[in-house]
Amino acid sequence: MLNRYPLWKYIMVLITLVIGIVYALPNLYGEDPAVQISGARGASVDMTALDSIKQTLESNDLSYQSIALEDGTVLARFKDTEAQIGARDALMSRFDSDDYVVALNLAPATPSWLDTLGATPMKLGLDLRGGVHFLMEVDMDAALEKLITQQEDSFRTDLREARIRYRGLRVEDNTRVVVNLRNAEDTNKALELLSNNYLDMNFSVDEDEGRLAAVYKEERLKEIRNYAVAQNITILRNRVNELGVAEPLVQRQGASRIVVELPGVQDTARAKEILGATATLEFREVDQDADLSAAMAGRVPPGSELMRTRDGRPAVLKKRVILTGSHITDASSSRDEYSRPQVNISLDSEGGDKMADFSKRNIGELMATVFAEYKDSGERDEDGKVILEKHEEVINQATIQSALGRNFRITGIDSAAEAHNLALLLRAGALIAPISIVEERTIGPSMGQQNINMGVQACIWGLVAVMIFTLIYYRRFGLFANCALLANIILIIGIMSLIPGATMTLPGIAGIVLTVGMAVDANVLIFERIREEIHEGRNPQHAIDRGYSNAFSTIADANITTLITAIILFAVGTGAIKGFAVTLSIGILTSMFTAIIGTRALVNLVYGGKRVKKLSI
Template sequence: MLQRKRSTPPFWRRCNVSYIAMLMACLLLAISALPNLFPDQSWLHIDNPQRGNVINMHTLTESLNHEGYQVAKGIESHDEFALLLKQPSDSANALSFIKTHFSESKSKIVAHSTSPQWLQQLGLSPIKLGLDLNGGVLFVLDVDLDKAMQEHLTSIYLQSKATIRNAKAHGIRVVQAKDAVELHVLKNAEDNLAVVLNDIQSRFTGLIATSEHRDSLTKILLKYDAHSQNLFNKQVMAQTLTTLRGRIEELGITEAVTQRQGKQRIRIELPGVQDPAEAKRIIGATATLDFHQVVEAGGNPFNVQGGGVVNLDPEAIFSGEHINNASVSKDEWGKPLVQLSLDSVGGDAMSAFTKRNIGKPMATVYSEYSRNAQGEVIKQSNVINIANIAQHLSSRFSITNMQSPQAAYDLALLLRAGSLTAPVTIIQEQTIGPSLGAENIENGLAALMLGIGITLAFMALWYRRLGLIANIALLLNLTALVGLMSLLPGVVLTLPGIAGLVLTIGMAVDTNVIIFERIKEEKRKGRATYQAIEQGYNQAFSTIFDANVTTMITALILYAVGYGPVKGFAITLALGLVTSVFTGVYVSKALSQTLYLKLTNARGVKS
């Protein structure tokens, strides 16, 4: 009995959900990689509220050209100027020149994308370049955790004095020791001890109290054990990282890398920054702001900025940690001032204090840490402002009598970003020029192109038709990897990252070689080509998966313990493993089966 020969179904009928998902993933990653064909341009934005009276576009352009910063293009809008320099590497120096000679105008560097509008509307941008490719500045900061603990114990000491005074706990005296706070309690005052201890321990969690009894005196030792001190150090490091990131954002640097390095060090990479002076001034400043009551007798003496000494209540009304926002403005005489906005805790403290002390003076104390010639960290505090409280204040008020607009600007920036609770010292500083970064990019891309070219030629000559499929998968892998690195936030491409790209190409080829050799073995066993392809991919998958998992573990370890370029290499390697498996196994298999089916249909060969 004759039967009709069943032909192989066309490809479009065999398309299932997995094929469509692979196609959509490749399309998405390819679109994500497109912005890398359109490099960003760095524009200088100059805000000029008094445009007609201060500067104009012609004056600004002529001044920059005269200093050697050649302006390629200028755009004037309603309230600002935008300038594009012929040499992008001059942007940082030109910005410093503008701030020095046109201090009335705020200026910043803004990265403008040159990609098509539809890509920008999708929120897509090129890969962020690291320090060794884009040039910039590297800082390594040391955080003095011991000094932070001493300052914390001082706060406990001052709060203990206030608690004893408010509770009227006579017979209890507080003494500050080297690494603890002591409460000396007379026998007739032991009834008040529980109230004082409960208040202190509720304000400072983790504080442990141990007692020592004598004939007429009980000594209570308040200190942190090893676990609590460890937790305190972690909190200080986390707060320092958060504050430094806030300061960097205030400087307008969006591609910075700020990470912890070791126990008490922080590594900061600022790509694209060529003039480290401003960044160093802001990042390295360990500034705090406190508000104290001026007292006529007693208290602690403080130096007044500009000369003189004043006595202040050692207990602050509130500190800079309660400041939500700070902005620069001018008073009715045109002098600079800083407008402050407090949170609810700071607002309540300010309201309660000023309500009781209208007509009395209040001082603003600016404190900064520095190292002396012996390398010791010292705290320098100066009164920057003394003003009589004219009315009941709450969460909004101003600091006047600032020395200069730049001083007001720096103070507002530091207060917006937050004050550091621990002293930080810059122990390493390195500047990488943009020309070196451009040379690294050129050499890295040349190595990448050479590696890809040799690999494509080898696969095409050795495996012929299957080699063509491997080459297509290889190019898709590179595109997918670039698209994935562009899509994920926080991924930065470094020079070792380019080495990771080259390594990924080699690993992707290894995947195809393993699969194709399996296919050859299956064909030698007498299997049909389509079955050999199916079995080859299925049998090779476990080997490929095991090899990639072990490499992924290494990449994760490098990412966890590495810094800077090492971390960049680890990120590229890990993402490259994911894209290699995706394109080398799944996409390559779909292409192989599709090509074989089309050839068999065209020749009428039975599978």
């Protein structure tokens, strides 16, 4: 019989709608103002700290809705932002910033039963959710210093292999390598050798003093600067991905600056710590012939330097770096056979060859792992740039038992969380040059709420206008279309909440508004086709059947072409364009389901299998 759905189709439509409602529900509960307290450098917060946090809040007459310790982090929820800000100030004065990170947060107020089902609110973009805007500057001087130091080592190696004697070799002003040679003959030999090996450098000779100086050509300097910014952008994107931030923006601004926007970050301090961190590893040979007492008194052997371990003990290391973190391709944290935290390191082929060559020649010797990072000194130079200080500490000193290859491990790390953090930074990549945050703007939820309210109002008024029109013009069939419209919006919100990485932005709301109109277009095509069939003299049941079947191809063609456009927008667009493309794509698919299958199910339920003389259309 015409216009009868089998039971399974009704069940399918009902289950789809129920799933959409369940996963859309968390968006009705909103968020609680909260303060998040976590350990610095990935350290965990224990029950003692939790008790101290409670006492601090109670002593300052700050009431909280709830406070909980989860995964080494304390999250305290409050009724309003005033209590939230007061709690943050009290906790920041109570806890040392070197040991704890206190950050504002907005915690979802989703009921536990929805959490159990994995239902969470939609991720909102920076324009709706608020978030953090960072303007970062790449330290070009440090990038050049790093490269010129590597060039110094290369010069030393080449001269030794060519057996050209020299009196001294050093870096001057972090811009040039200077070689002092014994006589004019050695000077000419060195000039010929180095100028042939390093075509990207300009060489100048002072024969009277036996002095050879090398500086990078301007083209090479420009290439170094562009490479430093481009590589840092790539590494920052990797770190943002490690943080799990959806719809981030990482792009270049000017010659040496990078803009990073993180919508809806859970812990702004944590994001700042990970993005700004310049942590890397250096592997160096321990100078076992050095006298520690003499080194601590200032008499450090040439070619070596005095460093400190984490517990303050002195260690004399060779200045020459065996290997840097730039050769690390992968890093993961785990525990060794004694349940101590460790980081497993994988090197690229060049790094593996260097490590294998060094370890073969130094079996039985000590090799040190140095943790190096740049930190804000709190001072600025004449141009207003942040002055960064390099901090180095020896993580461990291990005896080389056998030849090492591309895979090995390092130990001596304080906690599993710190091992995880270090592995994250090494896996995402060590920054080519240090960066400093020159501007940090927090876009508050008030601005986002205003955008949300305006977008929701636009959606509601557009929906109401369309629903009134369809109800008046198509009567009962207009009611079917309106039910499909509401179901369509519920499904879009549910899918956006369900898909990891999907983010709702202000342009995304525009995509929903557009989808509402497109969904009605499909129903208009169907209903007008049914009217034509009735006018041609067919009975209502045949008119319904032919109306849906004949209009399907037109609807499918129109929606597929729009879907292709949305996919292209998503592939080549960024930021706001991607947000629009996501909701438009989801809206096209859900509108086809609700407009064709959904309304057909309602029509079949009301008119199917019955003798109908007239349709309310």
